Amino acid sequence: AEIKRLDPLKEIRLTGPLGRMIDVLSSLGFPTRAVAIDTSTEALEGRVSVGAPVYSVDGDGVTPFNPFEAIGDMTTIVKELNGGTEADTNVYGEVWASSLHKAIDQTNELNTILSSLATDATFPDSGIGSQLEVIARLIKARAAMGVERDFFYLEMGGFDNHERIANFLGPQLSLLNSAITAFRSEMISQNLWNNVVMVQTTDFGRTLVPNSGAGTDHGWSGNNFVIGGALNGNRILGTYPPDLREGSDVNVGRGRLIPSLPYECIFNAVAEWMGINGTGLDEVLPNRKNFPSDKLYTAADFF
Numbered sequence: 001a002e003i004k005r006l007d008p009l010k011e012i013r014l015t016g017p018l019g020r021m022i023d024v025l026s027s028l029g030f031p032t033r034a035v036a037i038d039t040s041t042e043a044l045e046g047r048v049s050v051g052a053p054v055y056s057v058d059g060d061g062v063t064p065f066n067p068f069e070a071i072g073d074m075t076t077i078v079k080e081l082n083g084g085t086e087a088d089t090n091v092y093g094e095v096w097a098s099s100l101h102k103a104i105d106q107t108n109e110l111n112t113i114l115s116s117l118a119t120d121a122t123f124p125d126s127g128i129g130s131q132l133e134v135i136a137r138l139i140k141a142r143a144a145m146g147v148e149r150d151f152f153y154l155e156m157g158g159f160d161n162h163e164r165i166a167n168f169l170g171p172q173l174s175l176l177n178s179a180i181t182a183f184r185s186e187m188i189s190q191n192l193w194n195n196v197v198m199v200q201t202t203d204f205g206r207t208l209v210p211n212s213g214a215g216t217d218h219g220w221s222g223n224n225f226v227i228g229g230a231l232n233g234n235r236i237l238g239t240y241p242p243d244l245r246e247g248s249d250v251n252v253g254r255g256r257l258i259p260s261l262p263y264e265c266i267f268n269a270v271a272e273w274m275g276i277n278g279t280g281l282d283e284v285l286p287n288r289k290n291f292p293s294d295k296l297y298t299a300a301d302f303f
Contacts, residue, residue, distance in 0.1 A: 001203040004043040006263055011286040012047070017267050018151045019046030019054075024271075024280040025149050026051045033147045035138060037131045037154040044153050055110075057138070059130045062111040065104045075104055113141045121186035128156045129179040136186040139196075149274060159202070163213030180227065193229030197270055200225045201263065208244065208255025221250075221257035226266060230273075230303050237297065264288045265297045272299035 002008060006017045015023075022032045023046040032052045034044040038059040045054060066074035082097040117140050123133040131154045139150060158172045180198070187193040205222030227233075239260050241250050250258045264285045271284045282289060288296055 003201050003203060003263055004041055006267065007286050009287065012283075014042065015045050015047060016041065016043035017271075017284055018043050018153065019051060020284045021271055021274060021276060022046050022051035022149070022151060024276050024283050025274065028275065028280075030149045030275070031147050032149045032151070033142075033145065034151045035135070035153070037134055037152065038127075039153070039155055041153050041155075044151060055106075057110075057134060059127060059134060061134055061137075062107060062114055064108050064111040075108075078104070110141075110145075113144050114138070117141055119186050120189040121182045123182040123186075124175070124178045126175045126179060128154070128175055129182065131156075132179050132183040133186075136183060136190075139187075139192065140190060161215045162211065162217060163215040165210070165215045184227075187229070195230070197226060197228035197231070197273065199266060199270060200227075201266075205257070205259075208257070217254070219256045220252070221259040224266065226270075226302065232303060237301070261295055262287070262291055264291060265295055269297040269299050269302040273303055 004016050007013075007015065012020065019034065019042075022034055022044070025032050027050070033055070034046075034052050035055045035057055036044055037057055040054070040056055046052075065078075079101055082100050114134075114137050117137050119133060119136050119140070121136070123129040123136075135152045135154070138152070142148075142150060156172075156176060158168065161168050183198075184193060187196050201224055202222060205219035206216040207219045208216075211217050241248075241257055241260075243249070244251060244255070244257075246253070250260075252258060264287060267285060268281060268288060271281055276284060
């Protein structure tokens with residue numbers, strides 16, 4: 001989905017806005033970390049060998065390599081099989097072996113660190129609750145991991161309601177709300193709520209006009225929320241559509257509205273808040289130059 005890239009002209013291929021933020025911050029000397037929870041995503045990918053590698057962590061935490069030791073000390077065996085340099089070893093084999101050794105060591109180290117940490121807040125027993133609890137524990141481990149700027153990515157499905165939306169949307173939002181409430185409580189307990197920003201995005205908006213199944217179909221424009229302790233919150237930014245009727249200049253049919261702001265407007269403000277300015281913003285958001293300044297929010301607009 002384009003939201004995971006924010007690079008429609010493919011100027012920096014196979015990268016995402018969060019990964020490009022990490023690249024810029026790493027070049028500025030900030031120790032960074034990228035973690036995807038229960039998934040993999042292009043959003044966290046940066047240029048090869050520039051920023052931080054992307055960790056993929058299970059929603060229940062980190063599983064150590066060979067946790068059940070079915071074949072004795074598997075770690076030693078695997079390292080020996082992918083070990084020492086030989087006369088006929090090529091560079092690809094060397095990179096593979098080095099990466100495998102590093103992945104095993106980092107996984108076991110992270111498992112050890114997280115196993116010793118618990119949250120003060122009680123998280124709900126749900127998929128999104130478990131994911132946010134793992135993120136809270138990873139944040140708590142930032143000092144041990146030597147990290148100053150963390151980037152996390154997670155997903156919550158269940159909103160593509162083409163039928164009976166009234167039956168599903170309320171319970172989904174309730175799950176989301178209880179998980180975010182617990183996460184906020186934990187960040188306050190860690191004295192970090194003012195240092196955290198959550199950005200909600202979606203692959204596509206929804207039609208304002210329901211379909212024959214009492215659901216909604218894929219649309220274009222939509223609403224997004226940004227949450228954090230340092231935000232100047234309790235506000236709705238943007239412009240309300242002047243005319244929602246069929247045939248208006250912003251309605252292309254069945255309530256599919258043309259967006260008035262680009263996704264770049266959100267990430268421009270967040271990138272500035274993270275410490276990125278000038279040409280660094282163009283690196284993070286290569287398409288921002290195609291929008292007038294009044295379509296791009298700044299950190300001062302958000303915080």
